[in-house]
Amino acid sequence: MSTDFQQARIALGQRLRELRAEGGLTGRQLADRLGWTQSKVSKLETGRQTATHDDLKTWADGVGQSDAAAELSARLRAFESGTRSWRRQLAAGHKPVQDAIAAEHERSTVKRAWQNSVIVGVLQTADYARHIFNAYVGLHQSPRDVDDAVRARIRRQEILYRPGKRYHIIMWEAALRAQLCPPAVSQTTRCRSGPARSPRTDRPRAVPPVGAGLLGVRGTAVRGTAMRVGPDGWPGQAGSSGPQPTGSIEILPVPAPA
Incomplete structure (x- = not known):
C-alpha cells in the first residue's frame, strides 16, 4: 500500500x-x-x-x-x-481520527479525493473497511478499536445524501482491483464503487484505467494537468434503484498513451 x-x-x-x-x-x-x-x-x-x-x-x-x-x-x-x-493521532485509536474526518465533511460543501490503492472511505462497505482497519492496526500497532472505527466510517456516508454537498472523487482502476480483503468482499465493494457508464457509450467513464497517464499524481492530491476532469454520473451499478447521493463524481478518464 x-x-x-x-x-x-x-x-x-x-x-x-x-x-x-x-x-x-x-x-x-x-x-x-x-x-x-x-x-x-x-x-x-x-x-x-x-x-x-x-x-x-x-x-x-x-x-x-x-x-x-x-x-x-x-x-x-x-x-x-x-x-x-x-x-x-492514532494513540487513542482509529475512531477519534474517523470522527475528526467526519467533522471536516460536515463543515465542507465540496470535498475532493484521489486514491490510487484503496477505495475511498466514504464508498467502502463495512466489511471492506473492517479489513482495512485490521491491517492498519497491525501496521501501526495502534489500539484495536476496529468495530468502533468501522461504525464511524460508515456513519459518515450519511453525508453523501444531504443536499448541498458535492463530492469530486477520482480512484485509479488499481484501487478497485487491489486484493486487500477476500474476493467476495472486494466484489461487493467494487459493485458499489465501480464506474458508472455513460449513456452515450458502453465504456466505463468514472475511474481512470490502469493505462491512463497519471503524471504528477501522488497521495490524496491531484496535481498537474495530466488528468482532465469533466461531468459524469455517480459511480454505481447501471440500472440500480434506491436513493442516489446528492453529491456527484466529475471525472473523465485520460486516454492511455499511444
Missing part, C-alpha cells in the same frame, strides 16, 4: 542515487568505499530501507559531497515528523 511515508522514502532514495551518479560511482563502488553491502546501497536508493542520519552523512562524504548531508538530514527529519504526528 502506498503511503506518504513510503513516497518520501522513495524520493530520498532518488536523491541519494543522484548524488552517487554525480560522484561518478557505481553502487558496487560506493558500497566498497563505505564498507557496506551492495544490497544496503540498493535498498536505500529504491526506498526499501529507511536511512539513518548517520547513513546520510556517510553517503554524502562517500560520494564527495559532504555539504549535501544537511539537506539529506532535513529530508529525513521531515518525513520522520510526519510519521510521528500520525502515530500520535
